[in-house]
Amino acid sequence: MPAPFPPSVLAHSREGLIEVSAALAEAVDTALATRRPAGPIPAGTPADVLAAAADDLGPAELPAQGLGTKAALQKLTSVLVEHGIDLSHPKAAAHLQPPVLSVAVAADALASAGNASLDTYDSGPSAIAVERWLIRVLTGLAGFGERADGVLTPGGSLSNLLGVLLARDAAALSRGVNAREDGVAALSGPVVFCSELAHFSVHRACAALGLGESAVHPLPTDEHHRIRPEALRKALEELGPDRTPLAVIATAGTTDFGSIDPLPQIAEIAADHGIWMHVDAAYGFGTLFSDRLGSKLAGLELADSVTLDLHKIGWLPAATSVLLVSDTTAFTALDRKVAYLNPADDSEAGYDGLLGRSLQTTRRPDAVKAVATMMAHGRAGLGRMIDTCHDLARHAEQRIRREAELELVSPAELTTVVFRYRTADPALADSLNGALRRRLLESGSALIGRTEVRLDGPDAPESVCLKFTLLNPTATAEDIDGLIDTVLEAGRDCTGPTEEEAA
Ligand SMILES: Cc1ncc(COP(=O)(O)O)c(C=O)c1O
Structure with a gap:
């Protein structure tokens, strides 16, 4: 028999969780201090950015011998930070993809470590209890009955x-x-x-x-x-x-x-x-x-x-x-009866999971991060976050209304604002707005959204528009002004004289 593995290879052991958390904390600390791009997304064309990330990952082959936990975590952390997006950056405003709460990430790691599943009682009773707690809270918020x-x-x-x-x-x-x-x-x-x-x-x-x-x-x-x-x-x-x-x-x-x-x-x-x-x-x-x-x-x-x-x-x-x-x-x-999961006599005796509510069989305990977040921040904390993001969107809307180069397309109902960069020649507006967004992406200076809207009534063709989706509750009104300044600069760069004209 080969020598047994030490308990620390498993996350659900005291040694495993504590050692690996320390290694991760060190790797994250180093990567954030030294490898973080200046903007919300790395500068460069998609081909450049993906090639640099692939280079840092190294040859796409399963190593014959492992690097060890610490080195592997350091390598991946560095790749993810250096070549990824930073949703906590105040100029990240593209999609319905928020920066996430630290308590949720810690709780999610805990849920992964336990690897419970929701389908059967014997796959994770505590995970079932946590999901039921969350569902009761959410049905209450929705105003549903018993x-x-x-x-x-x-x-x-x-x-x-x-x-x-x-x-x-x-x-x-x-x-x-x-x-x-x-x-x-x-x-x-x-x-x-x-x-x-x-x-x-x-x-x-x-x-x-x-x-x-x-x-x-x-x-x-x-x-x-x-x-x-x-x-x-x-x-x-x-x-x-x-x-x-x-x-x-x-x-x-x-x-x-x-x-x-x-x-x-x-x-x-x-x-x-x-x-x-x-x-x-x-x-x-x-x-x-x-x-x-x-x-x-x-x-x-x-x-x-x-x-x-x-x-x-x-x-x-x-x-x-x-x-x-x-x-x-x-x-x-x-509902399903499956011999190896929820036989009738087990169910009658109370040994039932949540198989009958889902199309999945194995189902990870995603409720754990939600419940930890709700317990940590409460309704008031989460309410302040959405109010703040709504205020940021209203601030963006007001600033866009004041800028002659921008046209407000749709005001801030929740946390999005849709607008366009104006052009002297309307025929160029679609291509210019598309190019403006790509310019921001390539420079890595801002991450904003894009969509298409019928600006001139139901039968009109769709026009390319720009969009802010503001979901960062730590951002400020000054950050939003900075984001709009960056958009204006990119717009001017896209409409400025060509090199030939300038010469
Ligand atoms: C209104 C609405 N419904 C459904 C979805 C789909 O959600 P998911 O991306 O989690 O599948 C989205 C995604 O943005 C959405 O905006």
């Missing part, structure tokens, strides 16, 4: 998929069809209504669930980027007898504008027509932490299911997404 339930998923896209799946199966069941057993053929002409600005994961969910992307019926939005409820009512009334309405999906926080569909009116129409109401609150749910912003989500409690992402407003590492349902019986569609 029958509510929920489950963590690997992202907002998958929470939306699960929401559409439950809606599909409920609609099938109400027509005497068991979609799980018999598929969806009996649901003739399925229709899922949503905003024309709904996240693309809704379309993907319909495709993946056998409904087809053509099942999606996009509804027009008003000047504030919200579904027009009368358009939903009309579309439902005009639906032919060969169509089966399955659900309406409202968005509480559209990705670009943060706009929130009129939830009470949509709920009323859904109830009148007996269809499922899902709310994609992946972005907007976090406003419920705030006394000032929480009322924007009035009507959420009327939904049948809700997507929420604590890896957006919640400042947690991805993924910490949740699907909530107003009635736990909705999960019946996912």
Whole structure:
């Protein structure tokens, strides 16, 4: 027999966790002091940056002999810091990808060290208790009643998929069809209504669930980027007898504008027509932490299911997404009896996990980082964070309004602001705004978003716009001014005279 491994190779040993934490702390300390790029993203073209990272990683072959824990952690830490993004940089404002809270990262490491799974009782009882605690807190925040339930998923896209799946199966069941057993053929002409600005994961969910992307019926939005409820009512009334309405999906926080569909009116129409109401609150749910912003989500409690992402407003590492349902019986569609996981006699004796709430089997305890964060910061702490980010977005909006070179496209509803850099020749605006953003990326000086918006009415073509997504609660108004100054400089550089003209 070869010599046994020492206990310290395993994280769930006292020696393992303590030694490896010390090695990581040292590696992070050195890398942050010496290898951090000046801006939020390394300067250079994507080819340069990726080649430099590959170079530092070394030959892509499994080393015959390991380097040891300390050296491996030092190497990876240095690669990740030197060639990665710094979301805590005040000029990082591109996506719904926040800088994360330190308590969450520590708790996530702890969760990884335990490697519990949520599917069965004997895979991790404490992890089950932690997830149930989180779900109770979130159903309470949503305004749901005693029958509510929920489950963590690997992202907002998958929470939306699960929401559409439950809606599909409920609609099938109400027509005497068991979609799980018999598929969806009996649901003739399925229709899922949503905003024309709904996240693309809704379309993907319909495709993946056998409904087809053509099942999606996009509804027009008003000047504030919200579904027009009368358009939903009309579309439902005009639906032919060969169509089966399955659900309406409202968005509480559209990705670009943060706009929130009129939830009470949509709920009323859904109830009148007996269809499922899902709310994609992946972005907007976090406003419920705030006394000032929480009322924007009035009507959420009327939904049948809700997507929420604590890896957006919640400042947690991805993924910490949740699907909530107003009635736990909705999960019946996912229930499974599996001989090696949850045999009936074990279940009857109380030895059950959460297999029946998820499409996954092994499921990591993502709730641990969420619960640690909620315990550490409380509702007031998280509320102050969202209020601060909202204030930063409003500050950006006001500054953009004052700058002659910039055009405000959409004000700060939550924490995003959409705008454009103006050009003398409108025909050049799209290419200039695209080039401006790439210039910032290549210089490494700022990380900002980009999207396309119909600026001149519903039938107009889409125009390239720029976007700030402000999720750093440690940033200041001066930081936002600095970010806008950097955008203005890049705009001037892109519109300045060519070398030939200047000569
Ligand atoms: C409104 C909305 N829904 C769903 C998603 C998908 O979330 P995820 O990226 O976690 O899959 C996003 C992502 O930005 C979003 O903005």
